[in-house]
Structure formats: C-alpha cells, structure tokens
Amino acid sequence: MTTEPSRIPAAEPLRVDARNNRTRIVEAARDLFATQGLDVTMTDIARHSGVGVATLYRRFPTKDSLVTEAFAEQIELCASVVADALADPDPWRAFHTVLEQVCAMQAVDRGFTGAFTSRFPDSATFDQLRARAEQGFGELADRAKASGHLRADFTFDDITLLLMANGGIVADSRRTALAASRRLVALMLHAFRATGAEPLPPAPHLGLQHVVRPPAAH
Amino acid sequence: MTTEPSRIPAAEPLRVDARNNRTRIVEAARDLFATQGLDVTMTDIARHSGVGVATLYRRFPTKDSLVTEAFAEQIELCASVVADALADPDPWRAFHTVLEQVCAMQAVDRGFTGAFTSRFPDSATFDQLRARAEQGFGELADRAKASGHLRADFTFDDITLLLMANGGIVADSRRTALAASRRLVALMLHAFRATGAEPLPPAPHLGLQHVVRPPAAH
DNA sequence: AAACAAGTGGAGGAAGCCCTCCACTTGTTT
C-alpha cells in the first residue's frame, strides 16, 4: 500500500542531501562501469561522486547491489527493444534490429556483459527481465525462420554465440568498439540469412548463461 | 658457441631434481592456464606442481615469465600453422584452415588470448613470432582475395575482429567451447566468402593489439 | 532555535595477490 506509482525503491523518504548523493553515485558508477568495466574500485566511484566510501556503502551495502542499480535502466531498455521488435510485422527486420541494438548496447558499455552475467542473488527483477528477453529472442528467431528469411538450421544458441562473440570486442574508444561490433553483427546476420547456405557444423548446446567473461565481474 | 642444438634456455646446467621440478611447474601451469585462465595464483600453480612458491619463483622470477614459457609451444605451433598455410597452393583452403586452427587453439585454451595480448617485455621472440604471424595472415588474406574466393571488401582488421569475437567464447567444458568456436568460425567464413555479398559497414580501424581482454592477464 | 535522527568521511580490518627472505635440505664433486 505504498503511494509509489511503479518501481520498488521508495522504501524510506531519504533526506534531500542523501538523495542527491545517491543520484551522483549512480551516475558516476554508470559512467565508470561503461568506460572502464566492472573492475573499477568502490573508492574510485566514491571519489568521482564526491562522497566518501561510507556514504556509498550506506546506500549500496555491496558492490553487486550498486552494479544492479546502475544497470537497471539498461536492462529495461533491453526489454523494451525486444518488446518493440515483437510488435514489428516484418519478421526479418524485427530479428536483425534486435540483434543490432542489443549488440550495440553491449559494445558501447564495457560493463554490460559482466553486469548481465554475474549473479545477482538479491534482484529477482533482473533474472526475470533476462528470462523474458531470452524468450523474446526465441520467438523472434522462430518467426524469422518461419518467414523463410532465417536459415533453417539456425538455433537459439546461435544468438548466445553472437552475444558471446560480441562481448569479446574491446577497443580503447567507444566509437571504435561500436564500429567493430557493427561489422561483426553485419557479418553474422549475413551468415544467418537463408541464402544458399552450405551446412554448418552442429550447434553447440549452450544456453544464455554462458554469455560470460569469468574475470570481469567482482 | 653453446652445444645446445636449438632453443635458448640452456644457460645453466641445472641439477636434476631442479630440472624435474621445473618441468612439473611448466606442466601444471599449462594445465591450469588452459582450464582456468591466466588468473590462477602462483600459490595454486606451486601446489599443483608439488613445490613451494619459492621454488617456482627461483625458476621464473615473475608470473609473466612463467606465462611466456608456458605458451612458448603454443606460439610456435601457431607460427607453424601459418607457415603450413603459406605453403598451400589453394588460397581459400589455406585461408580458412589457418583461421579454423588458430581459433580452435584459442577456444580450447582459456589463457591463450590473455597470454598473447599481455605485454612480455623480456621476450622478443614472442613479439617476433606474433609479428610474423600477423604478416602471414595478411599475405593469406591477400592471396584469397586475389583468387576471387574472399570478398573484395574484406580487410585485415576482419581477422582481428574474428579473433576478438572468438576470444569471447567461454564455456565450462572444453568440448562445448570448441563446438561453439567452430560454429562461429564457420559462420564468419561463410560471411567472408565472395558470394553475392551485399556491402558491409566500413571496417573498423583496429590492429592486432586490440585482441585484448583487459581484466584477463596479470 | 533546540534537539535528534539521519547522514557523513576517512581510518583501518580482513582477505587475497605477487613476490622475498632465510634457515634448512639435498644433489654433486673430489
């Protein structure tokens, strides 16, 4: 019976200075995670937000919780990209648009992959949104296949494969990383098309949880 | 004027027990690097070789030097794969065989990418072999393009792109990782072929030094 | 404006990493 319209955070009123600090912390975290990856130290984030570490820890009791909060927007954006695509009447356009957009997000944000693959025991929302995205990907692939645009031997794991591969792209400038990612996606989509395709080696049995870079998080 | 037939290591005679320990260390290191990546601790490597850390450090004054030694075989194998391909009269077969083999090596060994991208200030051999491999890749690509099998808008950076992408593949079993890598390479090679190719987005200007996973090494 | 809960910063604890030191053991040489 909270008065809050959506979201969960409400909880406690929070003093105005505290609220400002919290905002600055999340902004700094997003910035640093995006440009340097999830390995930035808590001290660094604190310094960039102009607060002490204690303040940071008072608001986010663990680094994971900060990561979760920092990427909440991103995963919602992700989910909406999938939702939009599901509303698109053109199956092939929907399919390639989703992959292009998600891969672009991944390429531009160095923390993206790590954030989405590390475990977040506290955040059910996260897992839930991810599961829905996964389901949406499958649906889009099925439609594209049914429409004859996507090769018949395409499997869901090929999406995982592309996301893993795209996660391997790192460059020192965001622009370069994005360009590289775009080219990779274009090449892969070309290969995914149902043109006179020679047979592929059997699809590996993966699952979305494999989109993981072990040393990245934590 | 050493009596040693090839290699460099000779240097000091080394007592037999020490020689055995050294061998065991390198074997353990190779094993652990391959299965767990470059992040395994020196203590771990020492324990797995049945020696104390001091022994390890006496033989390899720094972790980097151990990595270098552990991957010496691999880079030579790499170089010979390139050399073999350069001797192949069929340009397309040479081209795809090289990429398949190198990517397979990378997929099977979790430390591979990190080892080849971190700096090894002491080992000129390493950089030299890498440079030669780079040159060989370029030559093979040129030949494949000249023969009309490789699309005209292919650039050297596309090789880098594939290696980065392939480096993103991680799975908990070696078999799975290899299967995934094989499929990725097959898809990419399909896209590289000179069949009625629609234009690609412009190639990113990379360079082989970008095949890097920042948090991996050291 | 007084009073108090809420908020704050920085020192430092616990753990993990690479690497060093040194008293002890062991292979090798004469």
Next chain:
DNA sequence: AAACAAGTGGAGGGCTTCCTCCACTTGTTT
C-alpha cells in the same frame, strides 16, 4: 664420505580490494 654450492619450503612484506566502525556534521521537526 666430506664439503659445498645449489635447491627448497613456508612465513610474511607490501600492495590492493571490499567493506565496517565511529566520532563528527547536517538536515529536519516541533
């Protein structure tokens, strides 16, 4: 077999990381 250099193991130094503690400050309430 005696003597000695070479080799060894494990404690711990220095650093970095995440996170906690507590004396102090500040916004808010009556």
